[in-house]
Amino acid sequence: MIKNNIQTQDNKQQSLLFTPLRIKGVTLKNRIGVSPMVTWQAVDGIPNDFHIAHYGQFALGGVGLVMVESTAVEPRGRITPADTGIWNEEQVEPWRRITTLIKSLGSVPGIELAHAGRKASTSVLSYSSKSMATDCENGWSTIAPSAIPFGDGIDKVPKEATLDDIEVLQQAFVSAAVRAVSAGFEIIDLHFAHGYLISTFLSPISNQRTDRYGGSLKNRMRFGLETARRVREVIPKSMPLFVRISVTDYADNGWDVNDSVEFAKQLKAVGVDVIDCSSGGVVNDIMYSTLNPSDVQHKASAQIQSEAGIATTAVGKIVDPLKAEALLRDNSATLVLIGRALLNNPHWPYTAADLLATEHTFKYHVSYDYSIGWHGFYNWRKNMQNDN
Numbered sequence: 001m002i003k004n005n006i007q008t009q010d011n012k013q014q015s016l017l018f019t020p021l022r023i024k025g026v027t028l029k030n031r032i033g034v035s036p037m038v039t040w041q042a043v044d045g046i047p048n049d050f051h052i053a054h055y056g057q058f059a060l061g062g063v064g065l066v067m068v069e070s071t072a073v074e075p076r077g078r079i080t081p082a083d084t085g086i087w088n089e090e091q092v093e094p095w096r097r098i099t100t101l102i103k104s105l106g107s108v109p110g111i112e113l114a115h116a117g118r119k120a121s122t123s124v125l126s127y128s129s130k131s132m133a134t135d136c137e138n139g140w141s142t143i144a145p146s147a148i149p150f151g152d153g154i155d156k157v158p159k160e161a162t163l164d165d166i167e168v169l170q171q172a173f174v175s176a177a178v179r180a181v182s183a184g185f186e187i188i189d190l191h192f193a194h195g196y197l198i199s200t201f202l203s204p205i206s207n208q209r210t211d212r213y214g215g216s217l218k219n220r221m222r223f224g225l226e227t228a229r230r231v232r233e234v235i236p237k238s239m240p241l242f243v244r245i246s247v248t249d250y251a252d253n254g255w256d257v258n259d260s261v262e263f264a265k266q267l268k269a270v271g272v273d274v275i276d277c278s279s280g281g282v283v284n285d286i287m288y289s290t291l292n293p294s295d296v297q298h299k300a301s302a303q304i305q306s307e308a309g310i311a312t313t314a315v316g317k318i319v320d321p322l323k324a325e326a327l328l329r330d331n332s333a334t335l336v337l338i339g340r341a342l343l344n345n346p347h348w349p350y351t352a353a354d355l356l357a358t359e360h361t362f363k364y365h366v367s368y369d370y371s372i373g374w375h376g377f378y379n380w381r382k383n384m385q386n387d388n
């Protein structure tokens, strides 16, 4: 017990999790971010009161970064009919309400811009069983690098994108990025992972094109690199640009971690600031339960950071604050993104602060500080510790 206390004091003095992080013109007050998570609560792509409550809770809970969910850059790119979108002006103002709220609570709002490619048009009612959107959900035609369906219930054969289609798709990312800036987002995360559109261009399993967008690694990376470069050109120079990749397909002859390192180097050259390291999603029959994706992602994050010389995120099964701290200390990542642990407890940063932060490195929201923070009238935290 005493040893734990000493350990805690020691951690508090050195906590990296609660050390602010500056990326370009943006400063995160700590290195805890919400990992993007779809909620499937939108109508016509427009965020509503649910999204205000949902994203507000994380900002109030003290995270440095609230990265909102996979948000479609065109209607055809929605995973389900209930995805959020940012393909038209009508969607901008509702997003601005959310970014204003997040900023007023001291966090930075970010958005993941996405296109689901061949995994679009699935049913929101039964996504877990992976079926296509029914006619009553107005299912739509999908598009991908090659006319190969994902399978596993997502069986619609996508249209093979023509060069004109590629221009339209890239422009959709560019226009969405411009709207995201005008909606008040301060970070953009391009979704190049999980078997969605750009991920399928990267992987030789899903990309069997014979033109300049298929074949060699250089050609398969072209769509993503062009998109990242074009987005970089239209957003403010001071704005951080993240790219979420799948570091591996977990499949023979698929995309792997060495490809990810090469891609990261080239993304860095076109002005990307952070590689957000996720994995999988291109191949449908992977038994993830027999793998350890979190460990794979954390190790790839370390490798990409060291070999490509670019900031990275560690994501996956980060629940214990000491684990988050350790990932930063051993140079596995520059910041951590947390998904399910924050859904379970949006005040996870409060729990982490108990272990790692000091009053100088973590500020409770003023309304809560009074009752449970460092300067609380009730001094709840101190009393709890003394009681123990």
Ligand SMILES: Cc1cc2nc3c(=O)[nH]c(=O)nc-3n(C[C@H](O)[C@H](O)[C@H](O)COP(=O)(O)O)c2cc1C
Pocket: 035, 036, 037, 038, 039, 069, 070, 112, 191, 193, 194, 244, 278, 315, 316, 317, 318, 337, 338, 339, 340, 341
């Ligand atoms: C409910 C849910 C929705 C998700 N939606 C997205 C998404 O919109 N975009 C994305 O890149 N990843 C998505 N993910 C993956 C998470 O961002 C995260 O990488 C994954 O859950 C692992 O982190 P965790 O173990 O902390 O939850 C989702 C995960 C969950 C659980």
